Amino acid sequence: MRFSLRRTLLGLLVMVVLQLTVYYWVVAPDRRGRSPSLTRLTPLPRQDRDGPGTCDVKKCPEVKEGMINVHLIPHSHDDVGWLKTADQYFTGEYPKSKGGDIMYTEGMQCVRCVLSSTIRNLLLNPDRRFIFMEMAFLSRYWNEIDDRVRQQIKRLIESRQLEIVLGGWVMSDAAVTYYNDIIDQHTLGFDFIHKTFGPCAQSRVAWHVDQFGHSREHASIFSKMGYDGLFVGRVDFQDLAVRKKTKTLEFVWETSPNADDYSGNLFTQTTFDGYYAPRGFVLDGVENLFKGSRELENTLEFMNIVRERANAFRTNHLLLPMGSDFGYRVAGDWFKNMDKLIELVNAKQTEGKKKVIERERKINLLYSTPSCYLQHVHNSNLTWAVKTDDLHPYAIAPGAYWTGYFTSRSGQKLLVKHAGATLQACKQLGIFSRLKDSFDRTNVLRKAMAVMQHHDAITGTEKQHVSDDYNHMVSEGMLQCQSVISEAYNKMLETPEERRHYQFSFCPELNISSCPPTENGGKVVILVYNALSRPLNTWVRLPVTRQSVSVRGSKGEEVPSQLTAIPSGVSRLPRRSSESDTEVVFPAMLPAMGYTSFVLSTSQESAGGQIPMRTNTGKADIVMENKHLKVTFDGQTGRMKALENLSSKRSTKLSQDMAYYRAVQSGYRSSGAYVFIPEKELPHRVGGTDPVSVRYYQGELVQEIHQQFCPWVSQVVRLYKDSRHLEIQWTVGPIPTNDNQGKEVVSFFVSDLKSGGKFYTDSNGREVLERRLNHRETWNLTVVDAISGNYYPVTSRIFIQDVARDTQLTILPDRSQGGSSLYDGTLELMVHRRLLFDDALGVGEALNEQEGNDGITYTGKHYIFLDNIHNSAVLTREKALENHFSPTLTFLPLTSNSDSILTNMPKKSFLNKPLPNNVQVLTLDYTSDNHSTVYLLRLEHFYEKGESPILSTAATVKLQNLFSPFEVTEAEEVSLGGNFNPGTLKRHQWTTDNHHVNTPSIASSDYNELMESPFIVKLKPMEIRTFRVYVSGPSSSSLFFS
């Protein structure tokens, strides 16, 4: 993580707290006196027959029977940051240094210009159409234009000349994103569309043309949001060739084996050749394509292209993207040429028989949109090929598998995780404490998190200065959210007699063991908030500088604690300003959706807190053991050699090493930000065959093996008391490049499990997909890249199974990483990459992140589970949730006159009673109306069918008294994106070659439009249901002591 702006941010935090204090005393009393009102909001959109998003179909252009109808799709592909920041792309301006002054120069990419030029050009000709995707840009444009232009846009949307396809805040990446974040970023976009343009503006087509491969889970989310079709632009070159030959570029994707009635099925097209206009017809800067002799030449050329492409499709319709990256800055170039092209080609169809073209299929060109195209394909009543796996990994050619970005910019990927957890806590605490003005502050992080899901943000495929800008934006959002959390705690602490204005602080660098409030000595109150809707038993680790430490719990009781050494790799990090070399570790039992508090006291007076340490002087094996697990390290080599689960009686030989692949950096393409191109050889152990130096810290609460593999790679293997998994904290960097060799570092596990060439990875953190080595489900794979071609995105977990031994080995990373199982019984996860060359795919920079004058060092965690197959499913699902909703820690140093209220804060859960063990609150959020008595609530069943005889069954939740701060008085179910009533929607039905027909409804079989108290909700495996809940007003009693 790069928090280079730390001091500035701390300064900003102080300012925010000061402002809050001012707000609290000046503004808040009036607001607080107001009595709550329960006003129903505008009802959700309802349509007569076909539901929202189909309002467009009646306005589709005419087509001609018997001809190839070519649907020209004018569009501009506008990345929300890539080579320039999102802001630079929007304004078209970028800073250019000139003689010490910063000048602003207009660049070729300017989304503001695209929109204004396109709108003017659409108004000139009612036949012209245009599609737009990113609400991050459209909402910004909307905010700066006058009412005249706003009315023009509304009319263009109504006439369907301008169609919003997709409608997310950004076009999210499909590999390394987490499902909750994907849903949230679309909800944000849909909110804007619905509020600004009404329900008809949202098309039911997903345009996902630049993702680097595509996940099944993202497609599944689209189906549940009510989309009828998905267009993807990038699939493996081998897959694409087969699909062209077999006319299966269009298919029905069965996106969820857990969805009943094939409701997860989604019609999908992989475009013929990406999203650009055909070569020679990219029209930016082209004044007249048809000058003189070029008129006939270009017309015939275009017709040849159309015929070639049409042959790969089964209907008389061809979708033809007419766009480019940031195209349409001068939209007239495109539209004038396309007007002419349509006129010329269509005129050819009516000329006499002497024309050669008469023997060919006739062509009808028209301006169109993806939803109009889809309607005609649907009307063709064909049956379609089926796909049940996903579209990862993606390769454009031999030696170019886009599997490097699964790991690229590892720190940024972790920042997204931390920010996501903070956002959940911030939303929940703001709502539970009934803050009335926290919506806008929360929105800063909500929007930043949405932008981070963009396919050149979280992927790490942007330029360094753009990555810096993203990190800055997220840090800003986190500061705003921290101010909400502080205010929420203050509000909870107040009594009728006294208001509070404590200045809480946060430790964003806790992952590198830096936290000034706990290192400064004295007494510190620590509030730990658990955003999970289940109780959580976890461990808190905090850096301290004094040697005598005591921890007390919320009732003043003593909490057992232990000191341990901060890993040497971490304490040496150049960006770490902390002097501390010791951490205190203590257990925290956190209530569901609630908090507990601790008081940490440190002093130098007593010497009671020595770190228990044993250096491995002999050559005997070292064994770490608790009541569940036993892990053995070889006394000779210092490396792990066996893992045993004592409870479930499962064991395996298990060695673990850190190793690196040497990056290919010659020839046409080098390994880079997108692609992973290793030399064709086994990975090299870091430190060679030398023994690993080992220190063993044997404490009551946690045992740790500190291993130093070589000067730039170290790790700690931890076994906590009673823990059912092993934790490995790796620290890697600076990766040496003095040999001019880029390196890609993996953590490599070798077990004796017979995994039979199969392994499993999650899809966007949710359903699990089986992977088979050197195999693809729908075509015969020619193996050209045995390593990178078998890498898959691991968002939350990867595992192998030995079915005969009923044994599963699972690894959960703390952020998205690339992973594989390349040999029987092995698992590997790539943790860090440092590369010296660009991969010639556009970014134009080597992925060589710097810190000071050297490569950056990262530290992170892997959680290792060995258990029987059933236990593994349950334990790892729970741990994956915990990783995503990790606890939020808030600190308050106690001064001598701090009152006792802080040292006696009781535990508090905002849930009245626990949810069933297979259900969680996925979302508790404000609605975009920012109404203090209406919230968005998503409940999720987080098990798949067949994972557990008990937990994979349906569950029931009553909404009425679910939360303690308020009662749910009304509830209405909405679609997954929160933007319409699911009972009103009828999706297209598609028949597959194996006779599966999807149900047209996306509503749950249990859906009831008129929900009555106590609002009982039933959830089936993997089902997510979304509600708008209307709740009782705030009570006047103290939330804290109720």
Ligand SMILES: [Zn+2]
């Ligand atoms: Zn893009």
